[in-house]
Amino acid sequence: MIGKWPTNSNSNNTGAAVEQKASQWLQQQGLKFIAANYHCKAGEIDIIMRDNEHLVFVEVRYRRQNSFGDGLDSVDWRKQKKLSKAAAFYLLEHPHYNNLPCRFDVIAARPDGHATLHWTWIKDAFTV
Known part of the structure; x- marks a missing residue:
């Protein structure tokens, strides 16, 4: 899964640019955008999408380099717990989604050395 990546992006905008590209890529895969950068006292959710009957x-x-593991490795049990709590807050604030099954996906991006990003998408990456 490869996507175009600007070579002149600065480090301050890298995270936001990667999240925006991930959102666009997911929409190309058929998911429907709901929200980005949802913040609450429990934490943050990068992107919220709808995939048919699932709220995702x-x-x-x-990660620029894999020397400390890839991005997927960084979603440990602590991060999963934070995401789960933030999702619960989102559902409290948006009760019209309470009838949908929820799913937690992880998308890891890394540069491939040719001004593009390589995507790894793990659907239903963990359960709570």
Whole structure:
């Protein structure tokens, strides 16, 4: 899964740019955008999408290098717990989604060395 990546992006905008590209890519895969950068006292959810009957909470990870593991490795049990709590807050604030099954996906991006990003999408990455 490859997507175009600007070579001149600065580090301050990298995370936001990767999240935006991930959202666009997911929409190309048929998911419907609901929200981005949802913040609450429990934490943040990068992207919230709808995939048919599922409400999908997406964590986006970016690593320039794999020397400390890839982005998928960084979604440990602590991060999963934070995401779960933030999702619960979202559902409290948006009760019209309470009838949908929820799913937690992780998308990891890394540069491939040719001004593009390589995407790894893990659907239903963890359960709570």
